[in-house]
Amino acid sequence: MAVELLSEPGASSAPPTDNPSRRGIVNFVGRRLVHLIGLLVGVALLGFVLMELSPVDPIDAYVGGDAVRLGEEQRALIAERWGLDDPTPERLARWAGNLITGDMGTSTVFNAPVTHVIGERFVASLALLATAWLLSGVLGFVLGLVAAATRGSLLDRSIRWFAYTLASAPTFWVGLLLLTLVAVQLGWAPTSGATPVGLDPAAATLGQRLHHLFLPALTLSVVGIAPITLHTRARAVEVLGSDVVLFARAQGDSGWSLIRHRVVRNAAVPALMLQFASISELLGGSVLAEQVFNYPGLGQATVRAGIQGDVPLLLGIALFATVLVYVGNQMGDIAQRLVDPRVPVFDGGARQ
Amino acid sequence: MSARALSGPGLSIREAGWLPDRRRQAIWTVAALALVLAAVVVAGTLLADVAAKPDLMARRQPPSLAHPFGTDWLGRDLLARTLVGLRLSLMVGTLAAAVSASIALVLSGVAAALGRWMDTAVSWLVDLFLAIPHLILLILVAFALGGGISGVVVAVALTHWPTLTRLLRGEARRVMQSDYVRLSHHLGKPGWWVARHHLVRHLVPQFTVGLILLFPHAILHEAALSFLGFGLPPDSPAIGIILSDSMRELSSGAWWLALLPGFALLAVVKSVDVLGEQLRALTDPRSVHE
Amino acid sequence: MRPRLRSVLALAVLSVLVGGCATTSGDSEPETLTPVSAPPAELRLAVGGENPEGFDPTLGWGEYGNPLFQSTLLSRTPELELVGDLATDWTLSDDGLVYSVELRDDAAFSDGEPVTADDVAYTYETAAGSGGLVDLTYLDEVIAVDETTVEFRLSRPWSTFPGRMATLGIVPAHAHAADYGRNPVGSGPWVIERWDEGQQLVVVRNPDYYGDAPNFDRVVFQFTEADATLAAARAGELHVASVPLALADQQVEGMELVAAASVDNRGISLPFVPVSGEVDYNGEPIGNDVTADLAMRRAINYAVDRQALVDGVLNGFGTPAFTPADGLPWGNTDAAIEDGDLERARRILADGGWEDLDGDGVVEKDGVRAELRIAYRASDLDRQGLAVAVADQLAAIGIDATPEGMEGSASFAVAPHQPVVFGWGSHDASEIYRLYHSSLIGTEDIYNANRFSDPYVDEQLDLAMSATDLEVAAEHFRAAALGPDGHGYAVEGMAPWVWLVNLDHTYLVHECLDLGPLQIEPHGHGYPITEGLSRWQWSC
Amino acid sequence: MTLLSVEDLSISFVQYERGLRRVRLDVVTGLDLQVATGELVAVVGASGSGKSLLAHAVLGLLPSNAVEGGKILYDGAVLDHDRRGELRGREIALIPQSVTFLDPVARVGKQTAHAARLVGHPKPEQAMIEAFRRRQLPDRVARLYPHQLSGGMARRVLAAIATIGRPRLVIADEPTPGLHEEVVAETLADLRRMADEGTAVVLITHDLEAAVDVADRVAVFYAGTTAEQVDAAAFSGDGRRLRHPYSQALWRALPANDFDPLAGSQPSPDDLPTGCLFVDRCPLAIDECHAARPDPRRVGDSLVRCIRA
Secondary structure, eight states, rough: OOOOEEEEEEEOOOOOOOSSOOOHHHHHHHHHHEEEEHHHHHHHHHHHHHHOOOOSSSSHHHHHGGGGOOOHHHHHHHHTTTSSSSSHHHHHHHHHHHHTTTOEETTTTTTHHHHHHHHHHHHHHHHHHHHHHHHHHHHHHHHHHHHHHHHTTTHHHHHHHHHHHHHHOOOOHHHHHHHIIIIIIISSSSOOOOSSSOOOOOGGOOOHHHHHHHHHHHHHHHHHHHHHHHHHHHHOOOOOOOTHHHHHTTOOOOOOIIIIIIHHHHHHHHHHHHHHHHHEEEEEHHHHHHHTTTTOSHHHHHHHHHHTTOOOHOOOHHHHHHHHHHHHHHHHHHHHHHHHHSOOOOSOOOOO | OSOOOOOOOOOOHHHOOOTHHHHHHHHHHHHHHHHHHHHHHHHHHHHHHHHHHOTTTTOOOOOSSSSTOOOOOTOEEEEEEHHHHHHHHHHHHHHHHHHHHHHHHHHHHHHHHHHHHHHHHHHHHHHHHHOOHHHHHHHHHHHHSSSHHHHHHHHHHHHHHHHHHHHHHHHHHHHHHHHHHHHHTTTTTTTHHHIIIIHHHHHHHHHHHHHHHHHHHHHHHHHHHHTSSSSOOTTOOHHHHHHHHHHHHHTTTHHHHHHHHHHHHHHHHHHHHHHHHHHHHOOOOOOOOO | OOOHHHHHHHHHHHHHHHHHHHHHOOOOSSSOOOOSOOOOOOEEEOOOOOOOOOHHHHHTTSSOOOTTTTTBSSHHHHOOOOOEEEEEEEETTTSEEEEEEEEESSOOTTTTOOOHHHHHHHHHHHHSSSSSSOOTTTTEEEEETTTTTTEEEEESSSTTTTHHHHTBBBGGGOOGGGGGGGGGOSSSEEEEEETTTTEEEEEEEEOSSSOOOOSOOOEEEEEEHHHHHHHHHHTOOOEEEEEOOOTTTOOOOOOOEEEEOOEEEEEEOOOOOOOSSOOTSSOOBBOOOTTTTTTHHHHHHOOHHHHHHHHHHHHHOOEESSSTTSSSSOOOOGOOOOOOOOHHHHHHHTTTTTTTTSSSSSOTTEEEEOEEEEEEEEHHHHHHHHHHHHHHHTTTOOEEEEEEEOOOOOHHTTTTSOOOHHHHOSSHHHHHHHHOOOTTTTTTSSSTTTTOOHHHHHHHHHHHHHOOOHHHHHHHHHEEEEEEEGGGGSTTTTTTTTEEEEEEEEEEEETEOOOOOOOOOOSSGGGGGGGGGGGEEEEE | EEEEEEEEEEEEEEEEETTTOEEEEEEEEEEEEETTOOOOOOOEEEESHHHHHHHHHTTOOTTTEEEEEEEETTTEEOOHHHHHHHBBBBTEEEOOGGGGGGTTOOOOOOOHHHHHHHHSSHHHHHHHHHHHHHOOOGGGGGOOGGOOOOOOHHHHHHHHHHHHHHHHHEEEEETTTTTTHHHHHHHHHHHHHHHHOOOHHHHHOOOOHHHHHHSEEEEEEEEEEEEEEEEEGGTTSSSSSOSSHHHHHHHHTTTTTTTTOOSOOOOOOOOSSSTTGGGGOTTTOOHHHHHHHHOEEETTTTEETTTTT
């Protein structure tokens, strides 16, 4: 994804508003809320249209393999029970109406309210996403710095080659690799699920949860590492060649102290933006990681919903993901302002 | 002093000097990789029947001379199936990349040339498509089209045009606001003339770059869709399907079913990536001096 | 003030990394089961059977296998004989329309309420009316005559209705709310402890169950994919694990392989009528000129090598199938043939007028090229394997067949004009009626989708369904297979189907667990084995 | 006592031209400079005459593909690479050109304290506060970021950071461009004060006029060579006391004097003339000038590389 590297803006005269004016905050949040709602309406419409286009017969998707024994009255009863035969505009109106009141309808696959399914499944996914997000962020950033510090050396070239290879490796195949080697052959990690088999999930200890989280998170972090490593390296090399580092070296600074004091925070500015922007990519990747490791999160629910034609759940997940991605991007924007003092925090303008 | 100003510290030998043979090296890599990819496509076409031929006596055989990649659960030769799968991926990748790139070209051209309202509409559409995580949108679109090859191609195409559109639109707007374009407006040239003359010439290199960079993404997403079961029918030799079949064989120790096709896909995607990079370095006017 | 970002980030990372690696060494999984031990308090099964909608019999739960929480009017012995359970006795009126059933008076629901005729009436009416998966369309009304007597009035004679009485679990009329599926109340041998959707179900023994009490206090059902199940079995965490046929030859220490015979079969429907230009209610064209020819259908039946399919696709776990009811009382053993006979198949084709005129290896007749596209449900592994293998076998006698995977019921919808891989096999003999009776042609479901009709077969099936005695009914079902001068649904009859294989249901069972005699399992691999759960015992 | 003595310094860079042919760019050839403690020497010359390169050489900050010749003595001893590393920031300090040399994302107070920590100050925060106060910078400046500093403040902060370790040699690289009058005067006065307190100061500038007012001696650089080292006082009247024709041309080019600039430009480093580098533009050029590079010789009170001086 093309993220413009932050160039060195000219010195602005006014000192930043350390205690941002109330109007600034309201304006800042207000604009974003309006933009988010606009997006959600768009996503809802786009999603609904896509679902209507689908040739998959909802009744048979619901029934799955048991279609073998059903008479036609039964099929009519199922259709009526789930309201699958009503004309499209009526269903859109009903769905949108409920949506506003927060009711996303009932999932046909899990026979439970969509909000409940998403809520419960997201908790499991959150652990996976957060770990992978942190892992890829930290690992990517450190590798980027190391590559920049040793630019031109064999280490630098191998880190870059590693990052490029990861970027073109299919996530699910990396998952398969880990599953085959680490889980099945070496048996160091469990092959599936979020908690040990047969154990009451609530009773699973943190250790067991992390043990189950280890491989899926590692697989998912592969998605995020490459871009962050490469962008951080590029920015760090730029900083290392800048006047700032020249003057620092003139002051007698060198080696890791120089990197730690002058390069890290400067390189962190674009890295943070990228790290939050990678949430969207991670969410997508989690669908694959959860499928390979049978991890009962939102990703696996998306696949089951897609395969079994569970329209309300699919639309619910799409909307939920949109909110997540949007919040992620905005947090990236705010985090970047916090790290880079040259940018006023609440200038009200939506910095796209 | 005409030599490059050497005041900037931190210039290593490679970065300081401009290596003329880098161009030759790039041309060689492009030629070699194009040859490899062409070989895959040709092999994939020729081996279509071999890939489909089951041999119930020779099921799950490890890699051997007869079957370099071993055989799968129905005794079909895995190397043949992988090559046919790779050809399929390359075809789907090309088609999807081409479709999404042309959508991007049209939309960005329209956005730049036809005034502000159109521009905001296009940029809002881009934001809309980028708001949903890539793979979830892929599943939605694939579900809407009911799978199959056309479903996969359209799904991958429909989810890849936004990034390129944003890139091209930015470029188009920069061109439209540049002095010589504003000058030609003053000289009374109509909008479409400006678009044809200035815009196209600028967008084409970006377009080719974008098209090439879309390629690996398109292939990976086609494989992912097939892996999840939204893509092609399960007996068709798509890489995603071969790998999802391999998941079932893991505990039976048939490791080659998962690893070898995956490596092949990685190799193809990487070579497309490098091909794209080198082509970009050769064609993009700015970077040709790098 | 600017938050101290660096330290926060470092802290978060530290906690994750420490947490992550601290545990890889220590193994905090439940301890593995040593082979020689006292009977375990908890039985752990991985046999699938999770119904996403929960455990409500009126929505299809317990259709095959043990409904656990609910008990049924009748139940079947391992030899599939019907015996009383909640019901002590049942009689059928002479006109075959009214079943009257006597109930036992000592059965109670787990909430203490007694099981009465009203509950039974409520259950059957709800099941018939709900949009669930229970098919009771032939049931007119159910009347609770008194506390312990129920009368079922049918709209037409249906000799196999007792089969339904053995699968539909009885729910309490007073406690059947909307979320009943998630916390079922029943009079069965088990009570639900917890259900974590997509992960596991835990049940405990129902102390005041009227029947003989099971030998285990607690059973955990784990819902995992084939690989995870096998891995768990290898880790010694399971007592019974259903394994797909492809993985059934895995050796697992401490566990034995049990291959339960089943009537779970796979066959390919052959469109019976030539192309007529009309379309069915789905808009699918009707007829296929290749399979409309009797010689072609018979030749296909003789060309297919069923034992090779069992060995190749089912990993050896199965038996060749010639009718949809091999081994069942109402199945006809004379329908079997000597298959895999390419010479005979080629002779039948030649006699039928099929030859390879243009030398392209594919036979033609009257300008029709022997081309077939065998459809199968894409998500089913065995059907994919069978379609691919059969297509390859038919090539040997000059038929150009290619497998074609389709999503969900699309693969069934094309049955009027394309061969389709179907899976049947049920303890309910009415399935034969639905597969071969001409009255089912054109109905909006997939019974007799290949539009087979044979007056002789219709007559025999009508007699079977209206018979008041199960043995007489079986007599007629068998007769329908093979009749005089080429009539009947068997290969030597009109051969409307190419029945291929009966799948064995393979399980890995802990060597100390004795499952007792196993019944011939119906369609659906995995859960049916729980039918005898209450009889299982620990033999070490 | 001469603290720093640069003798016949040469710096060249290796580059790859067509194919694999390597080419040497002799950017600095025959550079001399002597600076004594308590003395302020101005280094004057056109841009690209090697001024900044000298500073980087002394600090050991040259890029990896630079090849160095000649000698640099410090305190009488040869200043090798390791020694430069040790002295950098402690005894030898650089005052950079502009605020862009300050880390944009860190507060200037912290950057100064960090500099103090590098030179081993026991209480870096305290050292920072004292350094700011010594340069009349209010305490609140410590909390500001570089982009919030005015031109004058930036200069004082840069000077504070550079001199936090009580360096014996300070090199100020083009401290004056882009500032208005009083700030320039204040900066130069600050350097003068440092010199008077015993620090050896090298002022690199292209502003001859400002240099002459504040420096004790002036070194004129031309195309990487020291044309002439002479007392600042020699730059007065009609410049007769200046020995090297280029110094005279520089002095005459000033608007206050005849204001007639010298024609032509400096020779390019990849094809330097064999003889005197100034030969193509020198009004007094004769045949020998083309023959060999003139060595520095003392004429009157100036050290000059010109056989015609």
